[in-house]
Amino acid sequence: MTLQTKPRRNARMLSVGAYRPANAVHNNEIAGKIDSSDEWIQQRTGIESRNFAGPDESLVDMAEKAARIAIARAGLAADQIDAVIFSTITYPYQAPSAATEILTRLGNTHSAAFDISAACAGFCYAVSLANDMVSAGTANNVLVIGGEKLSDFTDPYDRATAFIFADGAGAVVIGASDQVGIGPTVWGANAETREAILMEPSWLEHKKANKGEAIKWPDIAQQGQTVFRWAVYEMGPVGLKAIEAAGLTPDTLDAFVPHQANDRIIDAMVKGMKLPESVYVARDIRFSGNTSAASIPLAMDAMLETHPELHSKNALLLGFGAGLVFAGQVVELPPVPKK
Numbered sequence: 001m002t003l004q005t006k007p008r009r010n011a012r013m014l015s016v017g018a019y020r021p022a023n024a025v026h027n028n029e030i031a032g033k034i035d036s037s038d039e040w041i042q043q044r045t046g047i048e049s050r051n052f053a054g055p056d057e058s059l060v061d062m063a064e065k066a067a068r069i070a071i072a073r074a075g076l077a078a079d080q081i082d083a084v085i086f087s088t089i090t091y092p093y094q095a096p097s098a099a100t101e102i103l104t105r106l107g108n109t110h111s112a113a114f115d116i117s118a119a120c121a122g123f124c125y126a127v128s129l130a131n132d133m134v135s136a137g138t139a140n141n142v143l144v145i146g147g148e149k150l151s152d153f154t155d156p157y158d159r160a161t162a163f164i165f166a167d168g169a170g171a172v173v174i175g176a177s178d179q180v181g182i183g184p185t186v187w188g189a190n191a192e193t194r195e196a197i198l199m200e201p202s203w204l205e206h207k208k209a210n211k212g213e214a215i216k217w218p219d220i221a222q223q224g225q226t227v228f229r230w231a232v233y234e235m236g237p238v239g240l241k242a243i244e245a246a247g248l249t250p251d252t253l254d255a256f257v258p259h260q261a262n263d264r265i266i267d268a269m270v271k272g273m274k275l276p277e278s279v280y281v282a283r284d285i286r287f288s289g290n291t292s293a294a295s296i297p298l299a300m301d302a303m304l305e306t307h308p309e310l311h312s313k314n315a316l317l318l319g320f321g322a323g324l325v326f327a328g329q330v331v332e333l334p335p336v337p338k339k
């Protein structure tokens with residue numbers, strides 16, 4: 001017998017929510033430990049300050065706050081969320097997932113829930129999955145969370161990373177729509193450079209170590225120049241493919257919300273794609289740093305706050321990072337929140 005399936009439908013972002021921890025840390029508080037300066041960090045990255053979660057504030061504490069805002073703005077109750085996808089590389093447990101911890105916090109313990117690991121591309125990976133799930137009818141309302149507590153996994157004495165990474169969480173709800181609200185995702189990897197950003201050693205090294213033996217904590221490490229060159233030369237073409245796949249051109253796009261890794265990388269992508277000045281470019285990095293999977297929803301939320309006219313307009317999202325992996329798609333930005 002031929003199997004039957006549900007009719008395909010369209011999906012869109014119904015809402016966005018964000019949470020930034022209260023503790024703002026200026027470059028001056030970081031620079032001393034890495035023989036750097038506020039001026040050097042600002043010049044090379046565009047970062048002036050970033051937020052770190054408190055010692056008792058967990059990744060899921062931040063994610064829950066962002067999720068509750070996104071669910072309320074979508075005009076939904078928590079039990080109307082039928083799947084949670086949590087993109088993170090900083091949940092300090094292998095199992096069960098951060099997504100199921102979110103379910104328990106929301107008082108909805110029955111929905112599908114899982115984590116994904118695609119680092120700074122993770123939010124765009126999760127949006128792609130959620131779009132497919134809603135389109136195929138396997139879920140009606142998917143909560144997508146990008147959240148990181150990178151301060152737990154960054155060595156404050158590492159000159160290559162200490163000034164870049166930060167904490168925060170963003171969330172969107174993706175649900176059914178009359179029109180196409182999420183364009184095709186263009187994604188992939190350059191896994192031959194998978195060691196350009198990594199966390200090591202593996203947990204097995206800790207298990208194998210003799211009692212009392214000093215083993216390095218698995219902090220994030222990176223080859224800055226390798227990552228910089230890759231992003232500058234290869235991400236613009238990915239963005240252009242995503243714009244084309246959505247049936248648009250750079251001059252018919254309304255906004256660009258790139259992963260917030262480095263202001264100079266954002267400049268290079270804008271130039272490479274020849275985005276006209278009419279395209280609003282979200283630049284959240286100055287006071288947020290690089291929050292990995294959280295950076296795109298945080299930047300999107302801040303952009304809609306300051307530019308409410310962009311609600312329901314078309315934006316290119318583009319994430320890239322450890323793997324090295326990347327993903328981009330054009331989305332219709334969330335509508336003005338329901339009261």
Ligand SMILES: CC(C)(COP(=O)(O)OP(=O)(O)OC[C@H]1O[C@@H](n2cnc3c(N)ncnc32)[C@H](O)[C@@H]1OP(=O)(O)O)[C@@H](O)C(=O)NCCC(=O)NCCS
Nearest residue numbers: 034035036037040044120159224225227228261262320321
């Ligand atoms: C990390 C990054 C800012 C470093 O900038 P860079 O120009 O590549 O720096 P380099 O490693 O080539 O070093 C250049 C000089 O700065 C110095 N330097 C390196 N790190 C420094 C620091 N934290 N503070 C001050 N000086 C530093 C080096 O010693 C070197 O000095 P020299 O010219 O006298 O030898 C840059 O490579 C970058 O942003 N890469 C992308 C990283 C990223 O976005 N990762 C996340 C992607 S998801």
